[in-house]
Amino acid sequence: MSSEKHNTTKPTQQPDWKFEFEKHWKTCYRKSVGYFTSHKNQFSLPKIAGVACGGLSLIWLASGVYIVDEGNRGVITRFGAYSETTQPGPHWHLPMPIEKVAIVNVEQQRFIEVGYRDSGRGSKAASIAQESLMLTTDENIVNVHLAVQYQINNARDYLFNVKNNEATLKQLTESVERAVIGASNMDYVLTEGRSEIVARIKNDIQAAMDDYKAGIIIASVNLQDAQPPEEVQGAFEDAIRAREDKQRLINEAEAYSNEIIPKARGAASRLLLEAEAYEAEKIAKAKGETERFDQLLVEYEKAPAITRKRLYLEAREKLLSGTNKIIVDAGQSAPQLYMPLQNPVSHPAAESKAPQAEATAEAAAIDKNHGPKTAANSLRPSRSKP
Numbered sequence: 001m002s003s004e005k006h007n008t009t010k011p012t013q014q015p016d017w018k019f020e021f022e023k024h025w026k027t028c029y030r031k032s033v034g035y036f037t038s039h040k041n042q043f044s045l046p047k048i049a050g051v052a053c054g055g056l057s058l059i060w061l062a063s064g065v066y067i068v069d070e071g072n073r074g075v076i077t078r079f080g081a082y083s084e085t086t087q088p089g090p091h092w093h094l095p096m097p098i099e100k101v102a103i104v105n106v107e108q109q110r111f112i113e114v115g116y117r118d119s120g121r122g123s124k125a126a127s128i129a130q131e132s133l134m135l136t137t138d139e140n141i142v143n144v145h146l147a148v149q150y151q152i153n154n155a156r157d158y159l160f161n162v163k164n165n166e167a168t169l170k171q172l173t174e175s176v177e178r179a180v181i182g183a184s185n186m187d188y189v190l191t192e193g194r195s196e197i198v199a200r201i202k203n204d205i206q207a208a209m210d211d212y213k214a215g216i217i218i219a220s221v222n223l224q225d226a227q228p229p230e231e232v233q234g235a236f237e238d239a240i241r242a243r244e245d246k247q248r249l250i251n252e253a254e255a256y257s258n259e260i261i262p263k264a265r266g267a268a269s270r271l272l273l274e275a276e277a278y279e280a281e282k283i284a285k286a287k288g289e290t291e292r293f294d295q296l297l298v299e300y301e302k303a304p305a306i307t308r309k310r311l312y313l314e315a316r317e318k319l320l321s322g323t324n325k326i327i328v329d330a331g332q333s334a335p336q337l338y339m340p341l342q343n344p345v346s347h348p349a350a351e352s353k354a355p356q357a358e359a360t361a362e363a364a365a366i367d368k369n370h371g372p373k374t375a376a377n378s379l380r381p382s383r384s385k386p
Helices: 002-007 017-038 045-062 155-160 165-182 186-190 194-212 230-302 304-320 348-370 372-378
Strands: 065-068 072-078 081-086 089-092 099-105 110-114 133-135 141-152 216-227 326-328 337-339
Touching: 065 072, 065 099, 072 155, 081 155, 099 155, 110 165, 133 165, 141 165, 141 186, 165 194, 186 194, 186 216, 194 216, 230 304
Parallel strands: none
Antiparallel strands: 065 089, 072 081, 072 099, 110 141, 133 141, 141 216
């Protein structure tokens, strides 16, 4: 029994929050009414109105404080008209409705898409046929996707000169794009002309926006895609392959031409040089023979018999120098000897004396039989002395 009495505890009672709130509210109300009653002379209506107006004035003036973040500009208008542009930092302007401030981000990169819409989830961009299909100068249709990146360079012009800047820029981009594509043929747009087309579109858009004084600068223009319509995609790919084969054959022919032509020119130059060398050789040889003949004529006039004999022996030596047979004349009664010598040994001293002795004997016999005048006149060359 005693243990059961000690184990029994009374349950805790939950507080009544509603009752407590009403209790404290009534206490505060009674204190406020008592304070107001005891100081009734201090709370006159004019004083209350003055305090209220002062507080509202302070709140109204404090509402003119604003902060411009980095990369933004604050454009202040007074009764709707432009007043000034403020730089990043804390500022104050006359509160509404006298002045208003519009914060413009001048460093944000903005984009517009012409001809397609990018879902941004890695899927293929959806093409907008109304914007993307364009006619070229050779009456072909191309599907063009263009992306323009721009930013604001003048906050005042951006807010006041053009009503809807993004819509205006998009319509202007589409118009300029159609003009540039329409002045080019299809092959130029799809192949080597992309960079030039993009540069022309960017320059034309920037010039038009400057004329509008829109406060926009074009950062870049990207030609995302340029393809023929899907209906003729297969035929166009065949045409591209054929054009590539044609260019490949042209390159091969040019390579062969560049290889053969220098060789032919080199061979022609070599033949010309050889011909000139042959010409110079023949001319020099002819001049040498002429000079030798003139010198020989002078010697012949001095000693006709000796010169004639020397010429005869030189001619005989020249004719017999190529044979490998030697005939020795040992007299009419002596037998003839034949020696088949391939490389006979000669004695220069004997050979040099023998022709001279033989030439002297023959010259003496001729002079004895015919006389010097007859022999000289009969063997004189027909060429006159120069």
